[in-house]
Amino acid sequence: MDEKRKALRTRAMALPAAPGVYLMKNASNEIIYIGKAKALKNRVSQYFGSPKNHPPKVRKMVSQVDHFDYILTDSEFEALVLECSLIKQHTPKYNILLKDDKGYHYIKVTPKPYRRIFEAKQKLNDGAEYIGPYTSSFSVKQSVDEARKIFKLPTCSRKFPQEIGRGRPCLNYFIKQCCAPCRGKLSEEEYEGYVDEALEFLKGGSVVSVKDMTQQMNEAAENLEFERAARIRDRISAVKRITAKQKVVATKVREQDVVAMAQAAGAAAHACVVVFRFSGGRLCDQEEFMLGEIADGKTTRAEFLQQYYAQRTVPPQVTLDGEVEGKEALRQWLSEKAGRSVKLTVPQKGEQAHLVDMCRRNASEKLAQQAGRTGREMGALDELGRLLGLAQPPEYIEAYDISNLAGSGNVAGMVAFENGRPLKSAYRKFKIKGFEGQDDYASMQEVISRRLQEYQEKKDTGEGFGRLPDLILLDGGKGHVAAVRPVLEAFGLQIPLFGMVKDDKHRTRAIARDGGEIAINSSRQAFTLVSQIQDEVHRFAIGYHRQTRKRTALSSSLTSIPGIGPSRAKALLKSFKTIKNIAQAELKELEQAPSMNQPAAQAVYDYFHPASVPGEETGKIERKNEKN
Helix, strand or coil: CCHHHHHHHHHHHCCCCCCEEEEEECCCCCEEEEEEECCHHHHHHHHCCCHHHCCHHHHHHHHCCCEEEEEECCCHHHHHHHHHHHHHHHCCCCCCCCCCCCCCEEEEECCCCCCCEEEECCCCCCCCEEEEEECCHHHHHHHHHHHHHHCCCCCCCCCCCCCCCCCCCCHHHHCCCCCCHHHCCCCHHHHHHHHHHHHHHHHHHHHHHHHHHHHHHHHHHHCCCHHHHHHHHHHHHHHHHHHHHHHHHECCCCCEEEEEEEECCCCCCEEEEEEEEEECCEEEEEEEEEEEECCCHHHHHHHHHHHHHCCCCCCCEEEECCCCCCHHHHHHHHHHHHCCCCEEECCCCHHHHHHHHHHHHHHHHHHHHHHCCCHHHHHHHHHHHHHHCCCCCCCEEEEEEEEEECCEEEEEEEEEEECCEECHHHCEEEECCCCCCCCHHHHHHHHHHHHHHHHHHHCCCCCHHHCCCCEEEECCCHHHHHHHHHHHHHCCCCCCEEEEEECCCCCEEEEEECCEEEECCCCHHHHHHHHHHHHHHHHHHHHHHHHHHHHHHHHHHHCCCCCCCHHHHHHHHHHHCCHHHHHHCCHHHHHHCCCCCHHHHHHHHHHHCHHHCCCHHHHHHHHHHHHC
């Protein structure tokens, strides 16, 4: 521990174990981080302990701390309120800072004749009618699209009445999504009636619209206006179809926000938070926020909720994808801000858990788009990290498997996955050297020990074995994990270590840890990734084992030749690749091969060319003449 950190820790240990707010400052006396604590002494002293226990963002922040101040409060709730106020006032570099860049949005209705309905980002002085403002672009666009489809309003760029009768109607007319005023068979009065009905739908909503249209349909039927009644009936059906589709993203909880976070893999892991806002049981808005490097999930969620609801209305329920730091104080703060009780929930099953999963998948997709990956890969790593209790998703994973045949040909294979994809340039093969016979535990210990020894020698390069994995997976159960754990401890490394357990049909069943197992069948994306890793390392290890057995068999056939021992046989196979190539080689080629001399080459040549044995003397004379 350096002197500066030691001095800061000494001062932190002298703080009272009371609630309060702490302000981390750099050498220029600038506030770089503001936090709250239930017990200042415990929380602040943690920052200046071993840096190995901190995420990269926290390590970077601590490295810039020159001194800190603190403010005592009467309760954790008061500390939270003060923290929010100070963060808004000072905007520290290492706190999550959300900008309220959410503009207003309008529904724009162009002037007559042949009015059109659009969504608009700003209100202009252009003679159009503007309905709004609305804070949600999502709901404005969704509502305008619904109205156009239900009342079959045109979405093309044609100008009416100038272009009526010019050209054929577009595809939307033929799939019954446009009334096609361009055909000239629809009067202006009829068209404007459609627009009026669409505007009533937008202003009143689907329930009011269906009620009014049902009344109009009944009146038309009583007046024997059956064509008009049929048109209104079709519109009512369209409204009900769209409402039925919306129920896919609906909830029994009428007013709530669903908040989920996805984190990218890697040391400098970025994160994305997505918020689904529900009103009247319907998804009415969606927002996403890209965050920089983050600390642990509990702290990040708490900071995000403070910043987010400092700028937004608070619903009666906030549904989260994980626990938050200082949950009760945060709930109290949200309740006071909303003027009513607010519920914070972390669902484990049912409808709410499904909504959280959907929200998290959207966050993973946003991250994937930014990183040039697929949402499935990002989601699988994020889900695996959560499942195993890792601080962040594993960017670089190594997996190991042992392969032998009744103790013979004992080998191991290692595969590597980076960002959820196989990194074949990092694959490695191991031949077990420490003992003969079958002992999977000892074999795994030897392989991991040799791999970590390579790390000690190459760690300055940061490449190949000079790079440590974020996660090690063993093809085996808790016995394998228990056998390898002491090896990691002997090297002083804290690498997450788990086993991959198979069922009777040799399919992935669970993940093994010290003393137990973690079921992964319910975590679909993580299950798929672990199954892929286990299948790949098994394929690679058994492939190497078969290759070794084949070479051993070929080498044995060569050692039956006089003068050819195991070393020469191995060198020949390495040089010529196959027995066939050795058999077809010329004598000079054999003589020039590594580890070979003239008698050994002659013996090999004679072995594969038995017809040349009677003329051996002639061959000797010819070689003698060549020397002369």
